[in-house]
Amino acid sequence: MATLTVSTRVGLVAPWVEWEKRCTDGRRLLEAGTYALTEGAIAAGCRVFAGYPITPATDIAEYMSKRLPQVGGYYVQSEDELAGMHACAGASLGGLKAMTATSGPGYTLMHDAYGWSITNEIPMVVVDAMRVGPISGITGAPGQGEFYIARYASHGGNFETIVLSPSSVQEAFWLTIDAFNLAERFRTPVTILTDQVISDMWEDLFIPADYDALDFVIPRKHNLMMPFYPVGSADLDVPPNLIGRGTGVCVSAYTHTEEGYDIEDMAAQWAQTYRLINKIRHHTDQLARYETLGLEDAEVVAVAYGANARTVKTGVLEARRRGVKAGFVRPITLWPFLDELYERDCRYVVCELNYDGQLVREVMRAAPDKKKVHFMGKSAELHTVAEVAAGLEGVARSNRVPELPYIWTEVR
Amino acid sequence: MATATGTRTEILISGFGGQGVVRMGQILGLCAINQGHRVTxxxxxxxxxxxxxxxxxxxxxxxxxxxxxxEHADVFVAFSQPAYKKFYDLCDGTVMYDPELFENVVDDAPERHLAVPATKLSKEKFSNQLFANRIMLGALTRVASLDYEAMRKAMLEVIPRFHEQNLAALDFGYRLS
Structure with missing residues (x-):
């Protein structure tokens, strides 16, 4: 099992730290997260988008409909989200990199296509721009309600998933390229779990001048030979299967052999599951992307991802100014869950945009003492800096989050 | 951006849809980026x-x-009474408002309130109210000590048409005392 050593210094651990240093020739724009997600996909070589528009992901579809024809790609307005993701699976099996984008109400329709894509090891990228729910909730308000759904994106169990979450417009650009790279390397759909704030907000954005010069983009390769499904193996970098060029690979919803034929057999079920779980679990060291601050002396650590990590980080700095030994953890890789980030025996304050408590449950599981894990749930609006600083101060001084309007602290 | 404080500057703009709230933010933001600043x-x-x-x-x-x-706006541009009422408490600095769109303002801090009769002036100068937003942007450029030339350039980058009138309106707002 791969393990991960967590740096206690201030900083960001992600492949784009290096990419940013190498890319200096480009333009600085004021653009939205949806624009960055689109351009990141184009830069990564995405040439098919099939989906159904929904706020706050509609602009991705709109940008894609303009951009893909310019680069020789294909835009498909599908009849619904289920068809959209299945069309992306077909496109990927046809040899092209593909992406779809949606929000919660559309995301729930994609689970059948997720199952097919995970089982048949079909690379693609799915963007879910979360809004507050349940169901349609408030269209223009952020939520973080799909943390667990993105992990369990299909029924039936027996698989791992890769889920990443950006917290700025610039990061959305790099992270999208990273998501495509991971999809190729791990032969699986990679989910970008973003939210209404990141997709809708405008921010300064650096776009490299020449996408063809980005040598860190992993190009599409084709697996034309048996075994199409390396069941029983956890190997990475097995090229994706290609259909329709005399390869003879089969795609099936059933448990399959290494050729892709249906089989009802315990040994085959074991071998397929070994592959789907361990190709990810055995390589978690290659999936760790996170940001930390102040962990070297922190007595209370705020945990947040996505948009509200922005205000939470400022809240941590504000708490430090008030003399609280506060730290900050921002997981960028949400799944597989980076347990190692919570090894430190201290108090944790988990800030997320839901009231039921999702991320907080995983932190409770991973932390040395779950009684020291506190919850600050909010819904439809980002945590304010004042709220975060008050919460951290309360936990540091009296082991409890103070009562604050619209902040939920009960986990069970 | 050459602001009074030189550090983090917060600007809040609010009103009804169609008044150019987002457009104004877009011009301001691009102006700052062109000058090497970070913007959200x-x-x-x-x-x-x-x-x-x-x-x-x-x-x-x-x-x-x-x-x-x-959470602590240095400048709050209020284009409507409901927006003003809703967000007034978030502003520590100057409140710029268009009196034609207002019934009243709070009277506890008159020194922080600046009436910019943008709608009235737009009607007078341009025979319609469409340029009120640009007049307000010009006034804001002055109030926030922003670089006027950079603002003109950013505005022309963002606005696709009617450059002459937009420039005139911006200039008019900037020159209001």
């Missing part, structure tokens, strides 16, 4: 495009902006 702009709105409430929250800083949320 949150925009929130109701379901309606025209007539509903709209808010733009801008943060401009020489450094990467962590929190994009405006």
């Amino acid at each position: 702009m949150l925009k929130s709105h109701g379901t309606e495009t025209r007539g509903g409430y709209v808010r733009a929250q801008l943060v401009i800083s020489p450094e990467y902006v962590d929190s994009p949320v405006v």
Whole structure:
């Protein structure tokens, strides 16, 4: 099992730290997260988008409909989200990199296509721009309600998933390229779990001048030979299967052999599951992307991802100014869950945009003492800096989050 | 951006959909980026495009902006009475408002209130109210000590048409005393 050593210094651990240093020739724009997600996909070589528009992901579809024809790609307005993701699976099996984008109400329709894509090891990228729910909730308000759904994106169990979450417009650009790279390397759909704030907000954005010069983009390769499904193996970098060029690979919803034929057999079920779980679990060291601050002396650590990590980080700095030994953890890789980030025996304050408590449950599981894990749930609006600083101060001084309007602290 | 404080500057703009709230934020933001600053702009709105409430929250800083949320606005541009009422408490600095769109303002801090009769002046100068936003932007450029030439350039980058009138309106707002 791969393990991960967590740096206690201030900083960001992600492949784009290096990419940013190498890319200096480009333009600085004021653009939205949806624009960055689109351009990141184009830069990564995405040439098919099939989906159904929904706020706050509609602009991705709109940008894609303009951009893909310019680069020789294909835009498909599908009849619904289920068809959209299945069309992306077909496109990927046809040899092209593909992406779809949606929000919660559309995301729930994609689970059948997720199952097919995970089982048949079909690379693609799915963007879910979360809004507050349940169901349609408030269209223009952020939520973080799909943390667990993105992990369990299909029924039936027996698989791992890769889920990443950006917290700025610039990061959305790099992270999208990273998501495509991971999809190729791990032969699986990679989910970008973003939210209404990141997709809708405008921010300064650096776009490299020449996408063809980005040598860190992993190009599409084709697996034309048996075994199409390396069941029983956890190997990475097995090229994706290609259909329709005399390869003879089969795609099936059933448990399959290494050729892709249906089989009802315990040994085959074991071998397929070994592959789907361990190709990810055995390589978690290659999936760790996170940001930390102040962990070297922190007595209370705020945990947040996505948009509200922005205000939470400022809240941590504000708490430090008030003399609280506060730290900050921002997981960028949400799944597989980076347990190692919570090894430190201290108090944790988990800030997320839901009231039921999702991320907080995983932190409770991973932390040395779950009684020291506190919850600050909010819904439809980002945590304010004042709220975060008050919460951290309360936990540091009296082991409890103070009562604050619209902040939920009960986990069970 | 040459602001009074030189560090993090928070600007809040709010009004009804169709008044150019987001457009104003976009011009301001691009102007700051062109001058080498980091910028965030949150925009929130109701379901309606025209007539509903709209808010733009801008943060401009020489450094990467962590929190994009405006909690202590240096400048608040209020284009409607409901927007003013809703967000007044978030402003520590100057409130710029268009008196024609207002019934009243609070009287506890007159020194922080600046009436800019943009709608009235737009009607007088341009025979319609469409240029009120640009007049307000010109006034804001002055109030926030922003670089006027950079603002003109950013505006022309963002606005696709009617450059002459837009420039005239911006200039008019900038020269209001």
